[in-house]
Amino acid sequence: MVKSGHFFAALPENGAEEAIEPLAQWPGVRIERIVSRGQASPPGFWYDQDGTEWVILLAGSAALLFEGESAPRVLRPGDYVEIPPHARHRVEWTDADAPTIWLAVHSKSTD
């Protein structure tokens, strides 16, 4: 069966948390849509992931801070980053006025 969908459809309502929805998954890979509405990482929190993440911002805007970099990277639609395993990073801000929509491709660790 060929599964299909529309990436920008059925955006979740405002919520306290980012909305993470799986779009596809197969051995070694997980593809997600993430919708942010002004959320940011909590103070002092850093993502530290075992696998590679490739993420592209497709609507809205956001700033990602990587540990050791002097300033956050501001992302606009079309901007992508490849985040190596254990590259510590945090979301400094996401657009407060419009949904920020990310497409994330995660490698899954094989454990």
Added chain:
Amino acid sequence: MVKSGHFFAALPENGAEEAIEPLAQWPGVRIERIVSRGQASPPGFWYDQDGTEWVILLAGSAALLFEGESAPRVLRPGDYVEIPPHARHRVEWTDADAPTIWLAVHSKSTD
């Protein structure tokens, strides 16, 4: 190192073939940008791939025909399809007037 880029930047000029550029690659995964400018699969040609492909159309438009389906699926920006291994398919047409830009995530066979 965190690699980054802009998905819609530096579109290739018109050419006889679709332009396929790797954006990221790690064990088991290959992410590509594909730019089509009116190309279609040759008559009688079918893609028949060993791995899963997940593809989202982000600009332009296109029609994908899957073997056994009665009509092609027309894709507009935001539409995605997950193509299982050996689901034979072909590109019936892509937009003749504007670039059609695809983001494709391929699983790589482990051989």
